[in-house]
Amino acid sequence: ILNVEQSPQSLHVQEGDSTNFTCSFPSSNFYALHWYRWETAKSPEALFVMTLNGDEKKKGRISATLNTKEGYSYLYIKGSQPEDSATYLCAFRDNYGQNFVFGPGTRLSVLP
Amino acid sequence: DGGITQSPKYLFRKEGQNVTLSCEQNLNHDAMYWYRQDPGQGLRLIYYSQIVNDFQKGDIAEGYSVSREKKESFPLTVTSAQKNPTAFYLCASSDIQGLNQPQHFGDGTRLSIL
Numbered sequence: 001i002l003n004v005e006q007s008p009q010s011l012h013v014q015e016g017d018s019t020n021f022t023c024s025f026p027s028s029n030f031y032a033l034h035w036y037r038w039e040t041a042k043s044p045e046a047l048f049v050m051t052l053n054g055d056e057k058k059k060g061r062i063s064a065t066l067n068t069k070e071g072y073s074y075l076y077i078k079g080s081q082p083e084d085s086a087t088y089l090c091a092f093r094d095n096y097g098q099n100f101v102f103g104p105g106t107r108l109s110v111l112p
Numbered sequence: 113d114g115g116i117t118q119s120p121k122y123l124f125r126k127e128g129q130n131v132t133l134s135c136e137q138n139l140n141h142d143a144m145y146w147y148r149q150d151p152g153q154g155l156r157l158i159y160y161s162q163i164v165n166d167f168q169k170g171d172i173a174e175g176y177s178v179s180r181e182k183k184e185s186f187p188l189t190v191t192s193a194q195k196n197p198t199a200f201y202l203c204a205s206s207d208i209q210g211l212n213q214p215q216h217f218g219d220g221t222r223l224s225i226l
Contacts, residue, residue: 046214
C-alpha cells in the first residue's frame, strides 16, 4: 500500500495569517495528485488536480505547488479567513494503481 | 442539482446484522467508490466500480459487499463478518472519460454498533 503523509496533522492560525501545509508521496511513477477541502458537516470538495512536475494552481487565496521528483506538494492559503477552516486532504495515484490513496489530512482552524 | 446522495445519514447496527448503505448519483459518472474513515486516518478504499455490473475490491474489502446493477446506484452492505464496522462511510463518483477527473463525494453515513 502506498504511503501518503500530510503535515502538520492540525493547525491553528489567526484570521489574516498566511499558512501552508505539506503532502508527501512516493517520488517514483507519479500519475496525479488531487487536493480536496472538507468542511465540517459537508462533503469533500475538489480544489486542485495536479499532474505535471512544477505545476502551480491557484483558486482565489488558495494555491498549490507540485514537485514530483522529490515527492511533495504544498498548499498555501493567503490571508486565512474563518471560512477556510476545514480539513485539507491530498490524494495520490501512481502509474500502476487504478485508484487514489488519500493522506490523513491537515485540519485547519482559523480563529477570528 | 447534480450530485451524490447517501442515505441514511446515521445508521445503527445490531450484532450479527447486515446493513446496507445507499449511494445514488445523477452526474452520469461511470466510476463509483466507497471509502471508510476512522479517526486520525485517511480515507481507505473499500470497493470501486468503473462500469455497470463490474466492481473491484479496494484495500479493506473484507466484511463488505457491493453491487452495481445501475449506473446511478452503488449500494454497500456491511455484513456481520465485518467485526469493527463503526466508522464514517463516504461514497464518491468520477467521470473516467476525462484524462484525470476529481472525485465528487456524498455527505456520508455514520454507522454505529448498538
